[in-house]
Amino acid sequence: MPSPPGGFEMPLWRALTVFRLASLAYVLVLAIRDADRYAHPYAVGALLLVMTTWTGATAIGYARPAWRRWPLLLADLGVVLAVVLATPSVVGRAALATGVPTMGVAWMAGPVLAWAVSGGRRRGTIAALLVAGADLTTRERIGQSSFTGVILMLLAGVVVGHVARLAASAEERLQRAVELEAATRERERLARGIHDSVLQVLALVQRRGADLPGEAGELARLAGEQEAALRALIGGASPVAAVDPDGSEAAAVDLRTLLGGYASPAVALSAPATPVPLPRRVAGELAAATGAALDNVGRHAGGRAWVLIEDEGATVTVSIRDEGPGIPDGRLAEAAAQGRLGVTQSIRGRVADLGGTVRIVSAPEAGTEIELTVPRVQR
Numbered sequence: 001m002p003s004p005p006g007g008f009e010m011p012l013w014r015a016l017t018v019f020r021l022a023s024l025a026y027v028l029v030l031a032i033r034d035a036d037r038y039a040h041p042y043a044v045g046a047l048l049l050v051m052t053t054w055t056g057a058t059a060i061g062y063a064r065p066a067w068r069r070w071p072l073l074l075a076d077l078g079v080v081l082a083v084v085l086a087t088p089s090v091v092g093r094a095a096l097a098t099g100v101p102t103m104g105v106a107w108m109a110g111p112v113l114a115w116a117v118s119g120g121r122r123r124g125t126i127a128a129l130l131v132a133g134a135d136l137t138t139r140e141r142i143g144q145s146s147f148t149g150v151i152l153m154l155l156a157g158v159v160v161g162h163v164a165r166l167a168a169s170a171e172e173r174l175q176r177a178v179e180l181e182a183a184t185r186e187r188e189r190l191a192r193g194i195h196d197s198v199l200q201v202l203a204l205v206q207r208r209g210a211d212l213p214g215e216a217g218e219l220a221r222l223a224g225e226q227e228a229a230l231r232a233l234i235g236g237a238s239p240v241a242a243v244d245p246d247g248s249e250a251a252a253v254d255l256r257t258l259l260g261g262y263a264s265p266a267v268a269l270s271a272p273a274t275p276v277p278l279p280r281r282v283a284g285e286l287a288a289a290t291g292a293a294l295d296n297v298g299r300h301a302g303g304r305a306w307v308l309i310e311d312e313g314a315t316v317t318v319s320i321r322d323e324g325p326g327i328p329d330g331r332l333a334e335a336a337a338q339g340r341l342g343v344t345q346s347i348r349g350r351v352a353d354l355g356g357t358v359r360i361v362s363a364p365e366a367g368t369e370i371e372l373t374v375p376r377v378q379r
Helices: 010-033 041-062 070-091 093-097 105-119 121-137 144-196 198-209 214-234 255-260 280-301 331-337 342-353
Strands: 240-243 249-254 267-270 277-279 305-311 315-322 357-362 368-375
Touching: 010 041, 010 105, 010 144, 041 070, 041 105, 070 093, 070 105, 070 121, 105 121, 105 144, 121 144, 198 214, 249 255, 249 280, 255 280, 255 305, 255 315, 277 280, 280 305, 280 315, 280 342, 280 368, 342 357, 342 368
Parallel strands: 267 305
Antiparallel strands: 240 249, 249 277, 305 315, 315 368, 357 368
């Protein structure tokens, strides 16, 4: 079963709640210990009540995925900043100078961790700088210990944010893997049924009617083509995972799978034994351009066509060859001038948008070869 949205992040939000409760308990212990040193003990008590109430409110709010949005995140940061900035007034600068801790202590790291979990390293760093800056303004003297707290706050924001993004990425990959496994199982189930029924019937029609004249023979030929197309469909390779140069995973498909749909008794497909992964958009546009070329073969050349896939590392080339009458000189330019833009737009336009090239070699009564070359990495 796929994990629910945010499922991998839930332990982080729960850990944040535990941290806030534990840090609040620590603040309460320090408040009891230093009660006789505060300038305004009753104001400190009121501030502790605010901190306790807000800790409970955030525990409830962050437990609901729909509430983990900017309103709660900004309110969380605002309340903590207000508590930190109120420290000199309620504790007293004299008490702070003698070593009495500020009211925030570890509790003020709560919004930093919340921002990091919700938005990653960058958001956690911003919250850490704001809270650390507010804390520094409350101190009479800024020493090494003060900067140590700032560094620890920044590290917490960066590390927790990084872990949160890793959790989100892992959840997305798991979701894709579960969906792929489910699709593969369904395809295998359908393939068994098709093989036991539809493919056998089509093969029988082709064998029995191949030598019959007229429409019966044409029906047998069509049955053979559909059998070949169905076999290519149910036997095609599954999508593969490709990795971008920056290390991130990108969805890719095996070009052989897309072009396999064009295979038939009239179209022979030759491809490498190993997958030919391309970004989904590139593979789709290249397959569409190949289909347009095969349509031209069917309309103008007739007979058989040959499709060859060549994986050259940095580039991928698809060649479409036929043995038709060829393209007379100037015919493509004439067709474009007349507004018939099949080759110009469906083939050249698609490949040009991918940064590739189209090479057309043709001679009268010698057939036509169209070579489509695209770069594997789009810039």
